[in-house]
Amino acid sequence: MKTKILLAEDDPDFGMILKQYLELEDFEVSWFQNPEDISQLLLTDFPFQMGILDVMMPNIDGFSLAKMILKEKSNFPLLFLTAKNQKIDRLTGLKIGADDYIAKPCDPEELVLRIKNILKRTVPAATESIIKIGQYSLDKKKLLLTHPLGNVRLTIKEQELIIYFLQHNHSAITRDNILDNLWETNDYFTGRSLDVFISRLRKYFSNDPEIKIQSLRGIGFEIDFPTQ
Known part of the structure; x- marks a missing residue:
């Protein structure tokens, strides 16, 4: 990207x-x-x-x-x-x-x-293999999200979405922009797919209350990923 x-x-x-x-x-x-x-x-x-x-x-x-x-x-x-x-x-x-x-x-x-x-x-997501996100660590090479309470093996698309959020940290992002950049198409089915991925990421990051993926009605999402 x-x-x-x-x-x-x-x-x-x-x-x-x-x-x-x-x-x-x-x-x-x-x-x-x-x-x-x-x-x-x-x-x-x-x-x-x-x-x-x-x-x-x-x-x-x-x-x-x-x-x-x-x-x-x-x-x-x-x-x-x-x-x-x-x-x-x-x-x-x-x-x-x-x-x-x-x-x-x-x-x-x-x-x-x-x-x-x-x-x-x-923009650490552009250059580093391991990225600290609050209490979590993202190992880009292994597609692995780690936390003291457990680890999650990510899909490629899940990791791409996390990195995209890091690149737009502390910002509002429209749904259209996410779909155009990561799915390269924008229709009903990809929109529903995005909702599924957002739900997964919220679950993955649920052990750190400082990490927020907030929905903005009619716009998209606001991202707050604490980084070091």
């Missing part, structure tokens, strides 16, 4: 270059020239694993956009693009909650390296 990156860059030439390069590196990139379009997404579906925000944009600057995103998605990884490379920009970004910054014009290879380092720190 490709990592989905939100790119906010109003410069059409630079934005297109970044999008094409990142897609060559096997990322899935949604490029927005108008940051106001992103603010609307926060009210509905937000299927991204990290964001790259240009600091200097019209209407809504990168810092203001970051504050809006982090208000709704508190652990969302962010990298800032700045043309000025001034100390005040760096400090402002870090205070807001940015994971990194890079000055424009940037070396695409360095940008990719920074992105991968951020994802390694913030």
